[in-house]
Amino acid sequence: MDSEAQLTALHEIATTIQSAETATDAAEQTVAAAANILDFYMCSVEIHEDGWLIPYAVSEDSPEDGVRRMRVDQGLAGKTFQTEEPHVIDHVTSDDETDPADETYRSGLSVPIGGHGVFQAVSTEPEAFDEQDVELAELLVSHTAGALDRLEREAMLEDKNKQLESFASIVSHDLRSPLSVATSRIELAESECESEHLSHALNALGQMETLIDDILTLSKQGEVIADPAPVSLATVATEAWDLVATRQATLEVVTDDTIRADRDRLKQLFVNLFRNSVEHAGDTVTVTVGQREPSGFYVADDGVGIPDDQRERLFEHGYSTTDEGTGLGLRIVEQIAGAHGWTVRLTESQAGGARFEFSTGEPPSET
Structure with a gap:
């Protein structure tokens, strides 16, 4: 596939990746696109979790145990994640700073996925990747980053909605009951004596009821x-x-x-x-x-x-x-x-x- 066809294919796959329902789904689609469009047959997506880069998807042609989780300060993956810059290694050795997961790797490409993790492709041949590969990989993972950004926002919104629902439940249960008692007592007092203070108190309680209704409504209306x-x-x-x-x-x-x-x-x-x-x-x-x-x-x-x-x-x-x-x-x-x-x-x-x-x-x- 020539470069123009690759660009077209990457743009076509964008909607599919960005519509992923989970981070794993986005990672797996990225790896599949890398293999099918860019001919990166040994590649992976690692996502950052609690100081570690965790493999979320690995291409089918990667060797067994060819990918492992790594600390964010470890190897080429860690360097890419921390610098947020792409890196190409033309000659990999078993004891260099790239810290390869497999001794057969001879060259590698590593691209950051926003602030979410890294995409890596490797080869058993030296000098297998060039600047054009970097540009195409960056275009591919920009779609992955978009999907992960959206999923992160949705997760935060879901947590916020759960907090609002919990708050609304407390408001509804813990405030309505004493308000109802206070209203009933004031109405009984009005039947026994006349005082403008009682009517003002009832108005204040009515305003509190309206406030509760508004808070409950507010907690439910922001959902898309x-x-x-x-x-x-x-x-x-x-x-x-x-x-x-x-x-x-x-x-x-x-x-x-x-x-x-x-x-x-x-x-x-x-x-x-x-x-x-x-x-x-x-x-x-x-x-x-x-x-x-x-x-x-x-x-x-x-x-x-x-x-x-x-x-x-x-x-x-x-x-x-x-x-x-x-x-x-x-x-x-x-x-x-x-x-x-x-x-x-x-x-x-x-x-x-x-x-x-x-x-x-x-x-x-x-x-």
């Missing part, structure tokens, strides 16, 4: 939407409106378009925005849901709007423009949008109120 489905903006917005204590407020839906989304999380997004409008713009506010050009949708109201100096902070954790707000409602909105891959922008509506614009990246379709 893996399989969005077509949903009607008008239908989901109307369902969300029915869940909000809108008093004399009015909902106007001026679109019959469909977007791809997770229905439940889109409904939560609308609920939070509708609550925000009612809380900040008053009981008689009119809220409008419409299509945003060229792609996406918007939620706008005819309230007093939000000052320019507050708009950038509005999505911050815990920031609220009212004493009653938890400061989490719009943070949840931003997380739901991010989980869909959307962007959200706050601007001013035609009536001078708040307008939240969501760019979905694809044109809505009519139902």
